[in-house]
Amino acid sequence: MSNVHELNYLKEQVQELKDQGVYRVLPVLEAANEAEVLLDGKKVINLSSNNYLGFANHPEMKKAAIEAVEKYGVGSGAVRTIIGNMDIHEMLEVKLAEFKREEAVMVFQSGFNCNAGAIQAITNKGDLIISDELNHASIIDGVRLSRADKAVFKHSDMQDLERVLSEKRDHYTNCLIITDGVFSMDGDIAKLPEIVELAEKYNCMTYVDDAHGSGVLGESGRGTVDHFGLHGRIDFTIGTLSKAIGVIGGYVAGKKVMKEWLLHRGRPLLFSTSLPPAAVGAITKAVELLSTTTEYTDRLWENAKFFKAELGKLGFDIGHSETPITPVIIGDEAQTVAFSKRMLEKGVFVSPIVFPTVPKGTGRVRCMVTAGHTEKQLLDAVRVFEEVGKEMGLL
Numbered sequence: 001m002s003n004v005h006e007l008n009y010l011k012e013q014v015q016e017l018k019d020q021g022v023y024r025v026l027p028v029l030e031a032a033n034e035a036e037v038l039l040d041g042k043k044v045i046n047l048s049s050n051n052y053l054g055f056a057n058h059p060e061m062k063k064a065a066i067e068a069v070e071k072y073g074v075g076s077g078a079v080r081t082i083i084g085n086m087d088i089h090e091m092l093e094v095k096l097a098e099f100k101r102e103e104a105v106m107v108f109q110s111g112f113n114c115n116a117g118a119i120q121a122i123t124n125k126g127d128l129i130i131s132d133e134l135n136h137a138s139i140i141d142g143v144r145l146s147r148a149d150k151a152v153f154k155h156s157d158m159q160d161l162e163r164v165l166s167e168k169r170d171h172y173t174n175c176l177i178i179t180d181g182v183f184s185m186d187g188d189i190a191k192l193p194e195i196v197e198l199a200e201k202y203n204c205m206t207y208v209d210d211a212h213g214s215g216v217l218g219e220s221g222r223g224t225v226d227h228f229g230l231h232g233r234i235d236f237t238i239g240t241l242s243k244a245i246g247v248i249g250g251y252v253a254g255k256k257v258m259k260e261w262l263l264h265r266g267r268p269l270l271f272s273t274s275l276p277p278a279a280v281g282a283i284t285k286a287v288e289l290l291s292t293t294t295e296y297t298d299r300l301w302e303n304a305k306f307f308k309a310e311l312g313k314l315g316f317d318i319g320h321s322e323t324p325i326t327p328v329i330i331g332d333e334a335q336t337v338a339f340s341k342r343m344l345e346k347g348v349f350v351s352p353i354v355f356p357t358v359p360k361g362t363g364r365v366r367c368m369v370t371a372g373h374t375e376k377q378l379l380d381a382v383r384v385f386e387e388v389g390k391e392m393g394l395l
């Protein structure tokens with residue numbers, strides 16, 4: 001019998017990944033994450049980041065981060081509930097709540113942490129959670145941590161949601177409907193107005209994870225709830241500070257009592273150290289920027305529309321995205337990976353997304369347009385799409 005400490009069972013599993021052609025090697029960035037990046041020693045156009053507004057290397061945010069480090073140090077020193085709660089954390093939450101037009105905001109260390117902490121904190125045994133089938137992995141994990149029962153409805157299918165509600169709602173105390181605000185693999189927007197109506201009809205709470213909507217949709221990036229004018233009718237809105245905001249962190253926005261409760265039962269908040277000063281300083285500056293100008297979101301949408309129009313002319317299947325997320329659907333898994341590889345050889349980094357992240361046979365490269373791209377970079381990328389598409393017989 002082999003020695004378990006050699007981890008042979010993991011070696012076998014890793015070998016299986018290699019046999020299936022899905023073994024990962026991480027690309028290495030050698031400078032800031034921008035519209036053009038130095039990747040594995042080569043300068044390429046970056047169509048794969050979540051850095052929607054170009055904030056990840058924003059000079060004013062960097063300055064704010066450095067100032068925060070000088071005044072507050074590099075670490076917060078503790079979890080927030082002990083001695084890791086600084087005035088800058090408090091100020092950030094006030095600013096974010098104002099920006100989001102909600103009563104209160106509770107900041108976590110990441111968007112993932114919000115879902116890991118909030119869902120289990122606000123549901124109990126005897127409750128029901130109803131989740132869109134395409135919800136993000138962190139929602140799925142968050143739901144697993146809850147003692148509530150779970151049900152899934154077909155993606156954005158309101159008839160199916162109502163079917164679940166009419167069959168099950170009566171058997172439970174509270175019911176929570178959870179959806180992504182913007183679905184990250186296709187770029188479509190949740191049908192929030194219809195979801196809210198059903199939630200009100202069946203006396204359910206609503207929970208929107210707006211990681212890809214925050215900083216993108218709504219007035220100056222206030223998010224999907226703002227986009228639909230549904231303030232006050234969504235009980236819990238999750239935003240991330242790691243994507244459009246360009247730093248790290250997440251938050252739950254909603255009622256004051258939500259914040260009071262999460263302070264006592266939001267486990268990542270109670271058992272994991274709070275955001276470091278540099279992050280808080282930079283994020284606060286980002287919120288200030290978005291509160292004073294729509295220039296960043298305007299530019300993001302201009303670029304997204306321009307890129308989609310140019311790419312659309314070539315005749316690729318670009319799905320039904322309603323946001324800057326632009327999938328180019330290739331289909332076959334191996335062909336998708338080969339497509340991405342060839343794009344990179346020609347100077348464009350666009351990541352392949354295949355099963356199990358998306359259904360089999362719907363492999364795609366996912367283009368993430370940002371405010372930081374120039375028209376020339378976008379046109380160059382489109383030209384490379386055309387070349388590779390023709391080369392591989394897809395056009």
Ligand SMILES: *Cc1c(COP(=O)(O)O)cnc(C)c1O
Nearest residue numbers: 110111112136138209211240242
């Ligand atoms: C990216 C993402 C998260 C995780 O956010 P982080 O701040 O990167 O941890 C959570 N939910 C959704 C829907 C996401 O797309």
